[in-house]
Amino acid sequence: MLLLGVSAQGFAQWDASKVDLKIDWQMNAPLSTDFADKLSGWGMNYELTYSITPRWDVGVFASFHTNHKYIGRQTLEISPTESLTTDQQRSAFQVPFGVMGAFNLSTNKHCQPYIGVKAGVMFARNTTYYASRGLYDKAWGFYVSPEIGLKIYPTGKHWGIHVAGYYSYATNQTRTLTMNIDGQSNVGFRLGVIF
């Protein structure tokens, strides 16, 4: 009964105007894997947040990104006795999703800088295309991403512009044609719209 009462009270305090939907285009560059660590803009980020206080937002997020890198023709020593000569087109696809929290550094009506963190899981698939073939490995891992950003509301709270920069780390482990990847880091920025 107590739980029911708390839930009912929470529902009574629910305010739809405190819900924000953010849809961002993102630029992302994987770091340190040397697999497809080239900046690309083939990704999106989605966030659904609720302002529990004027300073604090909590919510859920999901994003996806693809990075490609072309490697010219070279001879690879893939074992002590095996060699392979080919060029490669590498593709790294990442889909993190989970929960997030953000602290607004200002409660200004038109401009709110914030710091936040996202945490959850990430699906990763790394593919190497060569000649008429493709090799891929996929894995799940834990994901964490600190972020700084700015919410700009030109006309008040009706809609806004979202700008953010982030770093992320995921524990995914994948094997590719030439290397083992143990953990994936990324940096990037997002530009989007707030509803």
Next chain:
Amino acid sequence: MKKLLLLACVALVMSACEKDPDMGELDANLAVYTDYDTGADFGAYRTYFLPDSILEPGSHHAYYWKDENALAIIGKVEAQMNSRGYTRITDPEKKDEASVGVQLSYIAQTTHVVTGGYFGGWWNYGFWGPWSGWYYPYPVSYSYDTNTLVMEMVDLTASDASDNRLPVVWYANASGFDFGGQYNLRLLEDAVDQAFEQSPYIKAN
């Protein structure tokens, strides 16, 4: 304004998540793979027997490719073996005297694909406007050709082969798309050169 923004974003949400890489960036050369037996003494071999045809395995019968294109590929292998200090035995009656046998096989394959009304084709999403993609109201089919040249070196001096089979001491394959004609022949010849280049251990003392 807000509805327009939302519609534009919905179109982005509906678009495919994963971006395909530009496969046209890959060059046309065949991928060349080699492996060898670390127990083989390539320096001790002196002679080799190389047939004047290339085996083409089929589902029911094997065929022997013998025209001038086949001879051009065989000639490349012969030139590489000779440059490594080996001597070719050409008389089939004397092939038992050879240290190693070099056999070539060629496999050409056509892959047919029939799509279920959707084809993740060449045009980027968004090119024709803010649509989520496109579809065919009828099945669409396409095909592509690939080919593989296999080179194997068999040790004919392995007298201790207890199960009466000869060990393959060197294996190479070159595979990729089949472009046909003289261009494809040149790619196959280049692949033979590459297979030997990445196998420096094939050398007579």
